[in-house]
Amino acid sequence: MANMDHLLNIYHGLQQIYVLLDDGDRRALRAVGLTPTQYNLLLQVRAREGATITELSQVLLCTRGNITRLVQRLAQQGLVHCRGDERDQRLVRVSLTQQGALRLEEARTVYEAAIHRRLSALDLPSQEILHTLVEGLIAALTADLAIQPAAPVEAEISEA
Amino acid sequence: MANMDHLLNIYHGLQQIYVLLDDGDRRALRAVGLTPTQYNLLLQVRAREGATITELSQVLLCTRGNITRLVQRLAQQGLVHCRGDERDQRLVRVSLTQQGALRLEEARTVYEAAIHRRLSALDLPSQEILHTLVEGLIAALTADLAIQPAAPVEAEISEA
DNA sequence: AAAGATTGAGCCTTCAATCTTA
DNA sequence: TAAGATTGAAGGCTCAATCTTT
Numbered sequence: 001m002a003n004m005d006h007l008l009n010i011y012h013g014l015q016q017i018y019v020l021l022d023d024g025d026r027r028a029l030r031a032v033g034l035t036p037t038q039y040n041l042l043l044q045v046r047a048r049e050g051a052t053i054t055e056l057s058q059v060l061l062c063t064r065g066n067i068t069r070l071v072q073r074l075a076q077q078g079l080v081h082c083r084g085d086e087r088d089q090r091l092v093r094v095s096l097t098q099q100g101a102l103r104l105e106e107a108r109t110v111y112e113a114a115i116h117r118r119l120s121a122l123d124l125p126s127q128e129i130l131h132t133l134v135e136g137l138i139a140a141l142t143a144d145l146a147i148q149p150a151a152p153v154e155a156e157i158s159e160a
Numbered sequence: 161m162a163n164m165d166h167l168l169n170i171y172h173g174l175q176q177i178y179v180l181l182d183d184g185d186r187r188a189l190r191a192v193g194l195t196p197t198q199y200n201l202l203l204q205v206r207a208r209e210g211a212t213i214t215e216l217s218q219v220l221l222c223t224r225g226n227i228t229r230l231v232q233r234l235a236q237q238g239l240v241h242c243r244g245d246e247r248d249q250r251l252v253r254v255s256l257t258q259q260g261a262l263r264l265e266e267a268r269t270v271y272e273a274a275i276h277r278r279l280s281a282l283d284l285p286s287q288e289i290l291h292t293l294v295e296g297l298i299a300a301l302t303a304d305l306a307i308q309p310a311a312p313v314e315a316e317i318s319e320a
Numbered sequence: 321a322a323a324g325a326t327t328g329a330g331c332c333t334t335c336a337a338t339c340t341t342a
Numbered sequence: 343t344a345a346g347a348t349t350g351a352a353g354g355c356t357c358a359a360t361c362t363t364t
């Protein structure tokens with residue numbers, strides 16, 4: 001437990017990196033009228049033509065309810081299109097519209113340029129190492145998720 | 161530009177790590193009735209007794225408006241307290257209440273335990289390396305922030 | 321009953337506009 | 343004018359409840 005401070009430092013650093021990356025993405029994507037979230041959703045919809053709400057919620061690590069409303073907003077802008085599955089009427093299948101595909105391509109250019117500019121501060125060997133560490137950490141965190149389910153709320157909140 | 165895919169992988173991995181960490185934090189902190197954001201704010205308020213809204217917005221890398229409302233909610237719960245500065249009536253000085261200090265201490269226990277459990281998947285040498293890389297990346301991203309200001313919106317959105 | 325999708329409530333966040341004090 | 347704080351609008355997110363289809 002002697003290295004707790006060290007772990008907290010790393011932890012805080014990872015949070016900070018996320019905030020900085022997201023902020024940069026937002027600035028870059030503003031030029032094409034998309035948010036980082038919308039960009040990522042469009043990207044997944046292109047990669048999985050006809051993906052369902054549940055499928056998208058799994059790859060984007062969020063709730064179904066969230067996806068439902070993200071898709072609603074994108075559909076309103078005419079960038080994606082929903083249709084019911086023929087076999088199973090419960091499923092909603094999402095796909096890109098022509099306009100959505102165009103917008104996504106515009107966005108990809110500015111987005112990747114922004115990432116390249118910011119991450120190329122790392123030299124090649126650093127990139128390799130970071131890649132390895134990141135993969136390992138994701139595996140560990142995903143495993144932890146399975147071990148620690150919905151948090152039983154075993155402690156009553158102090159006051160009252 | 162041959163390593164663009166590699167950079168995108170790292171980038172995506174960092175995003176994923178953030179989401180997984182945040183999700184774990186939320187589960188752990190639910191037991192004491194705080195969100196990750198509230199926990200981080202309380203932590204900063206304790207570290208900087210009497211911090212102003214602007215000061216907090218700077219260390220937490222977000223807008224002043226956001227802090228204003230976070231503080232409002234925490235004050236409503238009786239965890240923080242606001243007072244006007246005597247010299248300069250524009251400043252709002254935030255501090256922990258007794259209740260806030262207690263709650264924060266409860267939270268710190270479960271929070272640090274959760275981090276320790278998840279990050280100790282990394283062995284010591286990996287922790288060292290990751291720490292170095294994270295610091296470097298933060299420096300690079302912060303520098304980029306200064307270079308690339310508010311995004312002039314130079315491109316008109318295609319449609320219309 | 322179980323699975324997919326949606327919705328209501330509430331918190332978090334940015335951006336732009338406003339109000340107050342210096 | 344400038345700086346600090348707040349607020350309105352809109353998007354993003356979780357959680358829990360509900361509605362529909364299997």
